Amino acid sequence: GQNIDQPTEMTATEGAIVQINCTYQTSGFNGLFWYQQHAGEAPTFLSYNVLDGLEEKGRFSSFLSRSKGYSYLLLKELQMKDSASYLCAVLDSNYQLIWGAGTKLIIKP
Amino acid sequence: IAGITQAPTSQILAAGRRMTLRCTQDMRHNAMYWYRQDLGLGLRLIHYSNTAGTTGKGEVPDGYSVSRANTDDFPLTLASAVPSQTSVYFCASSQGTGGTGELFFGEGSRLTVL
Numbered sequence: 001g002q003n004i005d006q007p008t009e010m011t012a013t014e015g016a017i018v019q020i021n022c023t024y025q026t027s028g029f030n031g032l033f034w035y036q037q038h039a040g041e042a043p044t045f046l047s048y049n050v051l052d053g054l055e056e057k058g059r060f061s062s063f064l065s066r067s068k069g070y071s072y073l074l075l076k077e078l079q080m081k082d083s084a085s086y087l088c089a090v091l092d093s094n095y096q097l098i099w100g101a102g103t104k105l106i107i108k109p
Numbered sequence: 110i111a112g113i114t115q116a117p118t119s120q121i122l123a124a125g126r127r128m129t130l131r132c133t134q135d136m137r138h139n140a141m142y143w144y145r146q147d148l149g150l151g152l153r154l155i156h157y158s159n160t161a162g163t164t165g166k167g168e169v170p171d172g173y174s175v176s177r178a179n180t181d182d183f184p185l186t187l188a189s190a191v192p193s194q195t196s197v198y199f200c201a202s203s204q205g206t207g208g209t210g211e212l213f214f215g216e217g218s219r220l221t222v223l
Binding site for chain 1: 153216
């Protein structure tokens, strides 16, 4: 079966750095997405990786290793507004998006 | 209207009743999707449409139907609601098909079936 694994919950301190990991086992791979979802709101797009390596976008970076079936989202200079769930999703060989259950990130002052 | 609009925002429904969740987008996107989100689970695709006039089944289509009469509208119908359909439903769209593009989500419809 297809599977996306993310930690259920993480806690970090304002101003710090946090890394949210995502491992996947899917039938084929056509890219990996990260979305942010604040409580009670819609998911919003953060990043898309299809090649190995690090993609940086402001305070957020996303890394992909296809050979390891692994990605991480790195958030720097954490702000209280970064408290949200972070969803990892993989596009499989049939171009179907497989979603992880999400990681709830709690930021403490 | 800007982006994707869903209605209703929230609804409590008796089991056995028929319910239609509405979804309208003004971005002229080709592809539209309906997902359900349940605690502890990832988003699950119910139905999708790659272009007006065509629809397809996702991972969990049973008990749901959709139509795509035009580019902008993509309603989701529960013919006879059951308690297991209690969930938050998200409509989404993307410019391209094939899943490679960014998804734009509506604000969600919280449905409770009693």
